[in-house]
Structures are given as C-alpha cells and as structure tokens.
Amino acid sequence: MMDRRDGFTLIELLIALAILALVATLGYRAVASLTDSEAQLAAEGVHWRNLDAFFARLEADARAAVPREVRTGARVEPPWVGGAAESGDAELRFSRAGPEFSAESGSAGQRIGYRLRNGAVEVMYWPYLDQPATVIPQPYALSWESRGFASLISTRSATGAIGGPHWASRRFRVRSGSRLRSATAR
Numbered sequence: 057m058m059d060r061r062d063g064f065t066l067i068e069l070l071i072a073l074a075i076l077a078l079v080a081t082l083g084y085r086a087v088a089s090l091t092d093s094e095a096q097l098a099a100e101g102v103h104w105r106n107l108d109a110f111f112a113r114l115e116a117d118a119r120a121a122v123p124r125e126v127r128t129g130a131r132v133e134p135p136w137v138g139g140a141a142e143s144g145d146a147e148l149r150f151s152r153a154g155p156e157f158s159a160e161s162g163s164a165g166q167r168i169g170y171r172l173r174n175g176a177v178e179v180m181y182w183p184y185l186d187q188p189a190t191v192i193p194q195p196y197a198l199s200w201e202s203r204g205f206a207s208l209i210s211t212r213s214a215t216g217a218i219g220g221p222h223w224a225s226r227r228f229r230v231r232s233g234s235r236l237r238s239a240t241a242r
Contacts (some may be wrong), residue, residue: 063145089095114170117152128187130189136148137149167185176198181194
C-alpha cells in the first residue's frame with residue numbers, strides 16, 4: 057500500500073492559485089472602475105459649477121442691460137449686437153448699466169461683450185459707453201471650457217428692449233454632449 061501524506065497535490069495548489077488570481081484581477085478592475093468613475097464625476101461636477109457660474113454672470117449682465125446706443129468713433133452701434141464668424145467663433149456686445157454709487161467717471165454705464173474664440177469664452181470690457189473707434193476692449197478668459205457655444209446671434213441688429221435680442225438659435229452645446237435650452241426674455 058501507498059503511504060499517503062497529509063497536504064495538497066501540485067494540481068490542487070495550481071488550481072487554487074488560478075482561482076485566487078482570477079478573483080484578484082476582478083477585484084482590481086472593480087476598484088479601478090470605481091476610482092475612474094469618481095474622478096470623472098468630480099470633473100463633471102466642476103464643469104457644471106463653472107457652467108452655472110458662467111450663465112449666472114451672463115444673466116446678471118443681461119439684467120443690467122440698458123437700451124442705449126453707443127457711439128464708436130463716427131458710427132453708432134445698437135444696444136445689442138451679435139454675430140458669428142465662419143470659423144465658428146461668436147460674439148455678443150451690449151450696453152450695461154454701471155454701479156449706482158461710484159465715484160468713477162465712467163461708471164454711468166459700460167459696454168460689455170462675450171466672445172467665443174478658439175473654443176474658450178471671454179468676457180470683454182470697454183472703458184466707457186461712448187468712445188473713439190481706436191479703443192480695443194479688454195478681454196478676460198473665463199474658466200469655462202466649451203466645445204461649442206452655439207448662437208450668440210441675433211435675428212435683428214438690435215431690439216431696443218431691455219429684454220435683449222430674440223435669439224436665432226436657442227441651443228447651447230455643453231461639454232458633456234447634453235443640451236441646455238435657453239428661454240427667450242420678452
């Protein structure tokens with residue numbers, strides 16, 4: 057008779073190690089998926105907070121809009137001007153009321169604009185409402201990245217109303233691919 061020893065055979069050990077390796081691989085993939093999802097969720101949260109801040113800023117500026125034409129050199133610009141270039145860049149300029157109580161001479165009003173240039177949104181400030189044609193606005197990049205910011209295009213050159221222009225397209229494409237619908241102020 058053969059003498060049997062207590063213990064495992066080589067085949068049993070190899071099968072146990074294979075099962076352990078499979079469980080470890082599945083566990084690693086699950087943990088990696090969770091951490092990737094958490095990082096993506098955090099990035100999306102930052103994106104949506106930036107988007108919310110951008111639209112709150114745009115709304116506050118639009119609420120302070122005044123129906124005043126602007127003299128730029130020898131020509132007169134309507135209160136609301138919007139347009140788009142063939143490159144996909146867009147721009148919106150309008151007149152905005154200044155702060156009520158300010159000692160600054162140019163604070164009675166201001167020309168402000170938003171521009172999409174090379175995929176980044178910039179806010180532009182002109183020093184005064186009426187100015188020479190040589191004055192260039194001071195642009196500031198906003199901390200919001202966009203893949204496409206559709207339509208800051210007005211159907212008319214100006215409406216003359218504080219409610220702003222009637223938008224030709226009311227869709228705004230956001231980074232995640234979903235769309236926000238904007239309401240037309242009347």
